[in-house]
Amino acid sequence: MGIFFAIAAIGADVYFYYLYSPIFFYEDTDCYMRALRIIDWLQDFQWQEKIFPYTNAPDGFVLHFTRINDVIWAFFSLPFMPFMPLKEAVYNGGLFFSPLFFVLAFLSIQWGLYQFLLPVQNKKAVYFLTMIFILMMLGKMTSVFDFTRPDHHSLMCAIFAFNVAAVLRCNARMNYKLLLWSGVASGCGLW
16 A cells, blocks of 8 residues: 555656646756766766866865765666767656655655554554655655655655664564664765
């Protein structure tokens, strides 16, 4: 049932994107800046950070984004690269970035709640918590997971959701081996 709501929310995003796509492609300027950074990286493949020349002329500046975000975005751009220019491929690949992390965050929370609420016999509590997450995901109180916002915040939210789910599962089973992977995910989020 949870995956149905996640897919429905993504479908609503796609619908509104195509409804308003003549007006904009991405929601804010940070997304375009990240896309330009990825295009530059894909053209020269220099892993280390370099000065971003498109702002703060004539000096430029170093952006606060990391390569883990760039690698994931570039991965989504790969299917488009044989069929269109690099710029369009990166722009189209970015449209899949946040919805993927939306689904991963939603499934992580469902995974953690299932183990945590398994011994609970109170159906009202299960219903209440499920409705909170459905409203949070469908209503999208923030635009973090928006279809037109490929952003590192969606990656960090998915990592946070996994960490919460891991803690819930570990507390329910009193098995703390999963917390090691939660720590690794937190380290990736800090990176």
